Amino acid sequence: MNTLLRRAFFVAVGLFLAAPLIVVAGVSVNQRQELTFPPRGFSAAWYAQIFTDPEWRAALIHSLxxxxxxxxxAVAIALPLSWFLWRRIAPWANVFRLLGIAPFILPPVITALGFLSFWATVGLFGQFFTAIISHAIFFVTLPLVTLSLGFAAIDRSLVEAAATMGADDRAIARTVVLPLILPYLVSGYAFAFVLSLNEYIVAYMTIGFTTETLPIKIFNALRYGYTPTMASVSVFFVALAAVVFGLIAAFGDIRRLLGAMGSQE
Known part of the structure; x- marks a missing residue:
């Protein structure tokens, strides 16, 4: 009986969490241009509009x-930093780790205002590359954490054995370290990619409306009314994130990537 109640509870929680997505998915296939649920009729034309409409297609390209x-x-920044923290075991080295995770600890609006002030001061506000740099700094925490987990999982005796055989630091990094941390590197990239794709505040604070990403495009479209295309974009984001994280779960150690150290053997 307890097992049945436990399963019923988890099913209820799952349905509660999935309810918003179910509603959005239903809205995205409305035949008419209206946000109603349950959907009236069925049409996948709103998904096609993401790729066929010039404005939505441009926003998609900008977001990607x-x-x-x-x-x-972000990965290019996190990799040498995590390598340094792994090779230099010293209390003062944690200062660099703190600097790496600081942008993600602060509320996003505070970080976004900081980027806005900086780019406006140097006269580069509105340039697309400022959003790229800002996102890289803002999301560097994710590959830094995953790569730090990857380096922590390396058996240092393998490195010592390679050094004993005459390999220098470059050869050790290429033949021993890189193959071992590659799943963590890919995972860190995937996490940063998905969150950057969905991020709105930092992008808006750095480029405004000069270049529309999909989140900015949705906000702009709301000023002129509602359309199921907005719901289609939301479902597209969720589906893309599910595919990315599904691949991570399939080809990587998802428990360790989520911070679990696993059982000691």
């Missing part, structure tokens, strides 16, 4: 460009 580039820069 922003996410792909900023995530790559």
């Amino acid at each position: 460009t922003l996410a792909v580039t900023s995530a790559a820069i």
